[in-house]
Every structure is written in C-alpha cells, then in structure tokens.
Amino acid sequence: MSEKPLVISAPEPRSLDLIFSDDARTALHERYDIFECEAHEVATLSDHVLGEARYIIGQPPLDGAALAKLKSLRCIFNVESNLFLNMPYDEVFRRGIHVVTTGAVFAEPVAELGLGLALDLARSFTDADLLFREGKELWGGDGNGSARLLSGSEIGIIGFGDLGRALNRLLSGFRAKVRVFDPWQPASTLRDQGVEPANVETVLSQSDTVFVVASATSENQGFxxxxxxxxxxxxxxxxxxxxxxxxxxxxxxxxxxAGHIVAASDVFPEEPLALDHPVRTLPGFLRSAHRAGALDIAFKRMGDMVLEDMALLDQGLPPLKAKRAERETVSRMRSKPVTRN
Amino acid sequence: MSEKPLVISAPEPRSLDLIFSDDARTALHERYDIFECEAHEVATLSDHVLGEARYIIGQPPLDGAALAKLKSLRCIFNVESNLFLNMPYDEVFRRGIHVVTTGAVFAEPVAELGLGLALDLARSFTDADLLFREGKELWGGDGNGSARLLSGSEIGIIGFGDLGRALNRLLSGFRAKVRVFDPWQPASTLRDQGVEPANVETVLSQSDTVFVVASATSENQGFxxxxxxxxxxxxxxxxxxxxxxxxxxxxxxxxxxAGHIVAASDVFPEEPLALDHPVRTLPGFLRSAHRAGALDIAFKRMGDMVLEDMALLDQGLPPLKAKRAERETVSRMRSKPVTRN
Amino acid sequence: MSEKPLVISAPEPRSLDLIFSDDARTALHERYDIFECEAHEVATLSDHVLGEARYIIGQPPLDGAALAKLKSLRCIFNVESNLFLNMPYDEVFRRGIHVVTTGAVFAEPVAELGLGLALDLARSFTDADLLFREGKELWGGDGNGSARLLSGSEIGIIGFGDLGRALNRLLSGFRAKVRVFDPWQPASTLRDQGVEPANVETVLSQSDTVFVVASATSENQGFxxxxxxxxxxxxxxxxxxxxxxxxxxxxxxxxxxAGHIVAASDVFPEEPLALDHPVRTLPGFLRSAHRAGALDIAFKRMGDMVLEDMALLDQGLPPLKAKRAERETVSRMRSKPVTRN
Amino acid sequence: MSEKPLVISAPEPRSLDLIFSDDARTALHERYDIFECEAHEVATLSDHVLGEARYIIGQPPLDGAALAKLKSLRCIFNVESNLFLNMPYDEVFRRGIHVVTTGAVFAEPVAELGLGLALDLARSFTDADLLFREGKELWGGDGNGSARLLSGSEIGIIGFGDLGRALNRLLSGFRAKVRVFDPWQPASTLRDQGVEPANVETVLSQSDTVFVVASATSENQGFxxxxxxxxxxxxxxxxxxxxxxxxxxxxxxxxxxAGHIVAASDVFPEEPLALDHPVRTLPGFLRSAHRAGALDIAFKRMGDMVLEDMALLDQGLPPLKAKRAERETVSRMRSKPVTRN
Known part of the structure; x- marks a missing residue:
C-alpha cells in the first residue's frame, strides 16, 4: 500500500506530457501516486479514490456529492487556466480547498511577443522586409518616414496582472513613461511598480503605444x-x-x-478566422494567430509551478506560485475555453 | 561687429536643418555667428574667417596651412561621424583641438531595431504575418515549433561601445546572461556594466542570440x-x-x-544591393535596408549634442557629449563614408 | 438614516489618530459611518450594529455568537498586525471573511535602519564618532583596519517576506551576491527576485553580512x-x-x-531591557531599542492601506494591499502582542 | 637585456605595496621592468632610463629637460590622484602623453559611508546607541520623534563625478527624487543617469538630504x-x-x-583637527576622520586600474580606466596634497 499522497490527473485540454518536463514528470511520480482519467470521469470515481485524493490536476466537472467525497482534497490545479463554473465553488471555498490557475506561465512569452510587435509597429520591419524581398526597399532615412522610438515615449498598459507586470519589466530599459489603467488594482500598488495609475481615457489619449492585456470579465466586454x-x-x-x-x-x-492608428493583435473574434476576414489584408495591422503564449517552455513551467505548490501544500502551507481563484471574482471571469494548446 | 563666437558650418552630408530642431537652430543662431559654406571651401576661406572660427560643424578637408590659420579653433564637430583622414590629425591633437563625433545618437534607435529583429527571429512574427495574409497561418502552439524566449537566455554582444551599451540597457528587463567580446574594453569595465567579458569564441558558441555591434577597424575586416x-x-x-x-x-x-542559424542584418556588402542578390529571398534571414539609425529624432539629437558641448567649451571646459577622436585610434577606424542620411 | 457602510473601530493598541493622516481620516468619515469602541466591547455590541458592520478595524476578541451576528462583515483589518487566536478563525475563513494585517508598512523603515546598521558595522562610524568626540579619532586609513564594503560582498537574508524584499530592494545598487533562506517560499520565487535560494547553513557560512528578518513561528524559536x-x-x-x-x-x-562576529539588533529578549543587561556595554554590538519600524509615516500608511482595501471590498473585489491571514498559518505565528506603538 | 617595457615607479605618498595586491604585483613585474626611486629623483635619472620609460607610476616633479628625455613616455599614472602643477603640462599634452588619476577607486567606499551617515542622520542610531549604553534609551516610537525615511524623499547631490554617480547608484533602491547640481555636466547627461539637473539653490532648498561630493576647484572655494x-x-x-x-x-x-539642520562630515578645515575644535562636541553633527575612502580594497583597485590601462596602452590604445587630466581643467583643480593614505 502506497504511502504517497494521491493525485487525480485530468488535465485536458493539456496533458501531463505537455506540462511536465521529463525531470518534473519523474519527480511527480516519485512523490505522488497519480490516478489518470478523463475529466468527465472524475465525479464518478470510487469513493476510495475520491476520499484519498489530495490534489486534482485539471478542472473536472464536480457536483456536490463528488465534492463531499473528496475529503482529503487540498487543491485543484486548474491548468487550463480559465475558470469554468462547473463545480460548487461556494462549498469549495467554504472548505478551504484552493483552486489555482497556472496562466501566469504565459505572461513572459506574451510580453515578449507584445514588445516585438510594438517595435515592429514603430519601425515597420515586417513591411520593410517584404519590400526588400521584392526589390522595393527604401534605404536609410528614406524608409523611416514614420519610424519612432519606444525609448522615452509614453506607453499605456490596460490591465496590470501578471502579463502587464511582465510587460512593464521588459520595458524597464526603455526609460518610457508608463501609465496603467486597472480598476482592480489600488493606485499605490501601481506606483510601487514604477508606473502611473490613470483612467482609461488618459491611457488612450496620452500614449504613443497602448498594450491591452486585460482579462475578459463580465464587465469589460467590448469596452x-x-x-x-x-x-x-x-x-x-x-x-x-x-x-x-x-x-x-x-x-x-x-x-x-482610416490611417488613424496602427495595430497588432494576437487574438481574434473567431479562432481560427474566416479566410476572407478583412483583417488578413489590412495594411497597418500586424496579425499573430494566438501564438503569443503557447510556447513549450511556458507549458513546462506549469508543471514546475504545480510541483512547487504541492511541496508547500504538503507542508501545510498555502500555495504561492499558481494564482488562487477568489470567491469574489470567480464568477466574473469570462474567458472562453481553450480549444488548442 | 558681432561679439558672438564664430562657427563654420559645412556639415555635409548632413545639413543644419537635418540635425537641428527649430528650437535648437534658434539657440544656435542666438549664441553664435554661423558661416555656412561647402566642405571643400573651408580651407580657402579668408584669413579673417578662419582666424575667428571657434568651432567647425562638419569634417572639411584641411591642410596644414588652413589649420595654421584656424587660430581660435577649439573643436571640430564631425556630424558625419565617421573619421576620414582628411586633415593633419597629428597637428590637430598637438594643438589640443578636439575632434568629436556624434554617432552616439544612433545607438538607441539601432539597439531598438536590433532587439525587435531578435524578437522576430525568436518568434517568427514577420513570417507568421505573411502566412496569415495568405490564409496559411498556424494557430497557437502549432505555429510555435521553433519559438523561444529571450528572457533567461544566453546573449552575446560583439563590441561594447555606445551601441552595445544601449542594447544591454534595453535587455535589462530580460534577465538574460549577457557575454561581451570587446578587445578595446578592459574586463572590469564590462563587469561593472553587469555583463561577462568573454573571448569571441565563447560568445559565438555559448549564445542563443549574437548581436554584432562592433565598429569596423583596420583589424577586424571579415573576422x-x-x-x-x-x-x-x-x-x-x-x-x-x-x-x-x-x-x-x-x-x-x-x-x-543550411538551416544552422537564423539571421538578420541592417547592413550589406553593397548598399543599395543588387536586385538579384540572393539574400533577398533567403528564408531564415530578416533584411533591413540600413534603416536602423537614420531616424529624425536621432539626427536632431546631434544638434542638441553640439549645442551642449559648445556650451562647455565656451566655459573653457572639455566637451563631454560627443565622442572624442583619439590620437591612438583615429587612423584605425575603417567605416565607409555615409552617402545618404 | 445613513446610506454609508458601517465600520466598527477598535484599533487598540493603535488609534485612528495614529494610523490615519488628516486627509485619510476625512476620507474615512466621508465614505463610512464609524462606530468607535473598546476592543473588549465589540462582542457585546447591539445586534443592529453587529449586523450592519461591513468592516472591523482592530482585532477584538470575538466568540461564535458575536461572529454569527456579524452578518455583513467582509473584512477585519488587524492593525496590530500580530494575529492573536482570539476569534473562531475556522468559521471566519469558512464564511470568507478576510482577516488582513497591515504590518507591511514597517518593511521599508525596518529595511532602512537595517541597511544603516550594516553600513555602521562595516565602517564603525558610531564608534569612530565617539572617539572623535573624545579627541581619540584615527585619521584616514589608520582608522580603517576592519573597514569593508557592502558593494560586491556576499549578503545573506533569513526570511523573505515584505521585509526581506524591502531590504533586497535597498541593496539593489550594491551589486552584492544575495542568498536567501526562507522555507516558506518556493525557490523559483526567490530566483525571480534576483536572489539565490540557499539553506540556512549556506547563508550563515557564506555571508559577510547576515540579516535576520524572519517572523517568529511555532517552528523557529531559537533556531x-x-x-x-x-x-x-x-x-x-x-x-x-x-x-x-x-x-x-x-x-x-x-x-x-569572543570577537568572532559583530552584531546589531533592534529587538531584545525583554523590552524594555534590564539596566544591567550585559548587551548594553558589549563592544562590537550596536543596539537599537525597537525603533526600526515605529515611524509616524509607517503608521499613517496603515490607514492608507485600509482605505484602499475597503475601496476594493466595496466593489466586491478581494483586498490586495494588506496581507491576508491564511487558514494554514494563522495558528503558527508566534509574535508577542505589541505593547507600545 | 630585457624586452619588457620600462616603468618608473615613484608613487609616494602611496607605495607599490599599498596599491598592488600580491597577484597584481606579480603581474606587474612579469610584464614590466620596474625602476623604483623617490619622486624627487626622477628628473635626474640617467638619459637611458628616462629614454626607455614607457610609464611613470607617481607624480614626480619634471622640468622641460627631463620631459624631453622621456622620449618613450606614454602615460603618467598619478596615484596620488590630486594634480600638482609640477610638470610642464602644456608640453605633456602637446606630446599626447596621458596623465591619469586613480581617484575613482574611492568613489564606492565614500558613497557607502555617505549613505550610512545619511541613514544615521535620518534615524539617529549613533545617538540612540549611546543612550542605550547609558540605560537612557527610548523604546519604539518614543525614540523616533525626528526619524524619517530616505525612501521616497527628495535628495540633492552637489557634484556628479565618479563619487556622485556611485552615490546615485547606491540610492537606486530608495525610489527617491534625486536632483543634481554640477555646472561641469550637461543637463542631458544628468537626465540620462535618471537624476534631475537643478541649480544649487533648488538643490539646497528642495532636499531632505544634501550630499556634497564636488571636487575643490579654483571657482568653488567656500561656495x-x-x-x-x-x-x-x-x-x-x-x-x-x-x-x-x-x-x-x-x-x-x-x-x-541653531538646530536648523543636521550634518555629517568626513573632511575638516584642518586635519588632524585641534583637540578643542567645537565640532567635536556639537550635537546634531556626525564626525568621520577622513576615513571615507581610505580602504585597503580601494588602494588595491588602483593597482588593478594601472595594470588594465597599461595593457590598453601597450596595444596602442588610449587608457580607459583611470581618469585623464584635461588641458582645460588641470590648472583649475585645487585639492590639497594627500599627507596620509
């Protein structure tokens, strides 16, 4: 009979192979017994398995009866990272079971792509490379009519969660004036990060570059x-x-x-996008097919995060690496499910 | 009769309009009398003009006779920024006339483009945008087969003058390990900047990204x-x-x-480049037509630099903003003349 | 009848005057109705007052009955900042009432004093000033026999909560190698802050300076x-x-x-300390009478913190400025009550 | 017959033992032949020795005749670091012989002491330790009547040479507003360092702490x-x-x-100072007996600096580590000779 704590693994649409490096996977199995199943099967597992499980990796649908049987449960590691309302969260929180999401792993890759796109919009190097391929390039200053610097410019960031912070960190060498709009963050927290709190109107009207990194909530659709x-x-x-x-x-x-602004986007109203969607050929618009976060290194960091938090929880400490779902906001998040990694 | 110090202006291939903003141009004329002429005319200006001139803006050819007549000369502001051996530098230095270059204004714009190109090579967003235009984009992780992060990676910089330093500053938010090869810089200077001094072999073989920002000298052609x-x-x-x-x-x-590395370049063996040059269509290669530095804001900073250094020199102090030509190295620099701004 | 939310104020040993600046106090009263009383009176307030109270400022003893009546309670602002086990925390957490502490305001003042004491131990300027007063000073290098730099040295920090982080931030200009021991923090969190995670043995044996900023817990008494x-x-x-x-x-x-180490301390086994305690005259030991945190500006920041978190809670968001007590650790904290501000 | 370049060593008041670590001393002798003598003897050394010497370590008095014989001389390493007008500087500069000073090694130690003294004035920990020794200490907030933070405060720096920059670097973690007065530095240089250029009146009247780190010149005596x-x-x-x-x-x-300000000083009108000088017992004044810079590690860095610059000069490059004396300012510096290390 194993002495190891039991983990139920149902990480779809992720997989253990996606989110654990070989070394991390080995460590996972050394420290825990892993019961793997489909997400939809979790609620109907045997009383014994449910009763022993200390952790769940994944976001399976759970009803009150199943939750009641999960007597040893300490933490649900939601590696999809969007929260569905598919379990009785009130009771989960009442019992002090942590629900944590691992989306912070995407902050660094998304921020790097975002900075790259911003530099591209400032210097038009994608368009310039195309012209060069066609023998139509403009040399030196002749090609720099609309070129400008990020250094010393005014930059706006809308949303200052993990991604906004990662972006601000990448910008630290640019000596830019950074203003942030985030209604969920106290002004002093923003100031402590070296940015200026501002309302959304100021951020939009006073910036040379605006980054939108706000999570979708029930309140900000199409704002x-x-x-x-x-x-x-x-x-x-x-x-x-x-x-x-x-x-x-x-x-x-x-x-x-209309030529009023230039833009870049990693996300689109439908994904994949219709072949005849006009954004595909819109000049002044850079397109990225939801590639910003989905790097192998990011997925592997999910597994590291899970292991580090399990080690804290095993010691009777709260998790610190993954982000906790909160009673107050769990029902206000509005992201769509992930359909591909 | 004017009390203002006299400045000979022969800034070709630049122009005063290019390098001075309106405000700076006004300040220039308020403080100095400006004698404008072609570079080739300077040596044959009247004894009076030569004798009164405190500063030259430009890099006119000067012989010993003309230099002897430039009795009040304190500083030659070489705004072309490459040094030609078109004046008797030995005598210039013997007399303590400063020769300064303003190329440092290009460091920041070049560094920004360099970082943008590096992010593009890491994430292939130029190629991805092209595929998107054509309806062939790959979504999410499917398009990220070779994607990688700069954050936490190993980065090599070859040459650590103004440009290398600007680049290192932009990288400060990336928590990368930065190694630098620069045979003209003491190791302790590099360490003080937070980078690791290394030989060129180590920089090449231990980096995920290599930036070449070394000036051309008589010793490093094709190295x-x-x-x-x-x-x-x-x-x-x-x-x-x-x-x-x-x-x-x-x-x-x-x-x-061969697929061994990917590359980007802002400079080419001939500029402009032949229309049939194979680099134009080489996959894995990003092309920029010598557009990295030639931003209007950079040229305007030249004028600011000239004014700030003139103000120091007027007080009997040495110049601090523009970079001094050095006796030891003036004849070792090997850049080609600038033919366009 | 007021529409303002009700706040029960029983902040002893603090007072509203201590923790709110004039402006903050005005804002508090504009936004909330404040019911002021002694801490021991809270549990027996009228059902109406208890039933209406949205917030408590203070840490009054509460029994289950009182807690049951606090039907509107969202958050207890413990401005004493040490947690006593004087309320049924299980039920508090079950109901999702936040208990938050404001001790983070002390981090910056404590860190500044800590750095000052470290510089003093490195350079002996307190002892040198005493000698100078007595006409016994040693000039120049003669007085620097044991002087050393913090810059470039090896520094250990034991505990990496708010205070450890504040200290590490102050040290950022010193280019030191900083190692941290904190068993409650994942290694990757420490690395993200630019410090090296280490066990306590390494921190002790490999440092030129060791800062102890660990909270007292049930596990680390006299460790x-x-x-x-x-x-x-x-x-x-x-x-x-x-x-x-x-x-x-x-x-x-x-x-x-024994002359093996030098030391400084802001805290003592008994406070105040016996007049004949030997530490009072111990050479090589700098003494500070628990003055590190208790600055007026720190207390005033408590009030700002309370106001900012109330504003979030009023919007139905979780608090972010003050630190939440955690189910897992509330019973493991072991600091003594504060007896003076 | 040695192939090694010849170095004349006359470093008084320093000594080779003071400024070279064992390893650096070994390297010096491996690379160079060292001719050691007293400073006053240098001018009368044999024609052969003078003719061969590539470097001088020290600041010996030289007349025109001696200088003429020093045909191979490339650089004078003035390790005293104050410049005396004891050689024909015009001719030295005309010939392109570098004169460099090594005083930058003191910047870091002086800055650290300066920051320590500033923290002490802000928190009175020297006076508090004295009271504690005498059993008269005040505990907690009772002892903090005049205590204040450097973090977030307004700081003025007068002079922004190596020392001012080192100080500004140490302050980087304090998020202070730093204003600088330095008439020898262009405003844009100051801004690039993240400080605000200001006139001396503003620096004095708008700061909570003023650091004076200006070199003495012919223009700023008693200013x-x-x-x-x-x-x-x-x-x-x-x-x-x-x-x-x-x-x-x-x-x-x-x-x-008068109680208007508090002060600390490392330098005094006479050194050593009269035993009855009133500053010795002046409350509100911290005294340091010119101990700020004279650390062994600083002296040893002089030797490292000399070796690194000799290596550059040996390659035909200009020195970069030590600071060059300038034609324009050599006669304007007014520091007294060093009489002790």
Missing part, C-alpha cells in the same frame, strides 16, 4: 470601441494581447483602415 | 567567417547591426541557407 | 544558536531586525564577545 | 555658506564627503548649532 480609438494619438500603436472580447474589433479595423 | 558561424549553436540567431565589413557575408548566408 | 554563530565567517556582521525569539541571544552575545 | 544653509529645509541633513574647502565650515556649524 474599447470606436470612441476609444478615435481618442488615441494620430499614428499611435494599439497592441491587443489578451482577449478579443474586450475590444470592438470592427471599430479597431476601421481606425487602422 | 566573423565560416568557422564562426559553424561554432554557433544550432538554431541560434545572428544579428548584424554595425558594418557589413566585419563579416564574411557569403559565409553568413550559407550558414542560414 | 539560530551557538553553532549558527560559530559557522559564520570571522568578522562577519549579524543584524537582527525581526524578533528576538528566533535567536539564542546569549549565544549571540558570546560570539560577539 | 556653500551661511545663506546656503539658511535656505535648506528645517531638519534637513547636510553630508560633506569631498573637500572641506567648498563650505564655510563655521557657518555649517552655526546652522547645526
């Missing part, structure tokens, strides 16, 4: 619309990295089409 | 050749930002063509 | 003892900033008396 | 006088680290005596 883009500086750059739902995408395309 | 590229890590990125002369360009293309 | 000090480098500095309980104070004094 | 101190904020701290000559010391003591 960046036609007037938002109109209020931006002529020639400014708008970079959308989190969720398409927070912007009025048609209005964004119109603002770019 | 990065076939063996250099072969010694690099499989899949590493090579980014050439300073002068094409320091690399064997054919060998670089071969290394990219 | 730094005779062997710990013996393992330190000859001449190293030991600086105690958090709680006297974590060290064997006699052993610490012996190590200083 | 900080009675009105300067009167213009400072009530309770502000004045810390003198460079040269006593730049302040009116009587006026400084009066301002402290």
């Amino acid at each position: 960046l619309g036609r007037e938002s883009f109109a209020s931006m500086r002529k020639g400014a750059a708008f970079i959308l990295l989190s969720r398409a739902g927070v912007v009025d995408f048609e209005a964004l395309m119109d603002a770019v089409r | 990065l050749g076939r063996e250099s590229f072969a010694s690099m890590r499989k899949g590493a990125a090579f980014i050439l930002l300073s002068r094409a002369g320091v690399v064997d360009f054919e060998a670089l293309m071969d290394a990219v063509r | 730094l003892g005779r062997e710990s000090f013996a393992s330190m480098r000859k001449g190293a500095a030991f600086i105690l900033l958090s709680r006297a309980g974590v060290v064997d104070f006699e052993a610490l004094m012996d190590a200083v008396r | 900080l006088g009675r009105e300067s101190f009167a213009s400072m904020r009530k309770g502000a701290a004045f810390i003198l680290l460079s040269r006593a000559g730049v302040v009116d010391f009587e006026a400084l003591m009066d301002a402290v005596r």
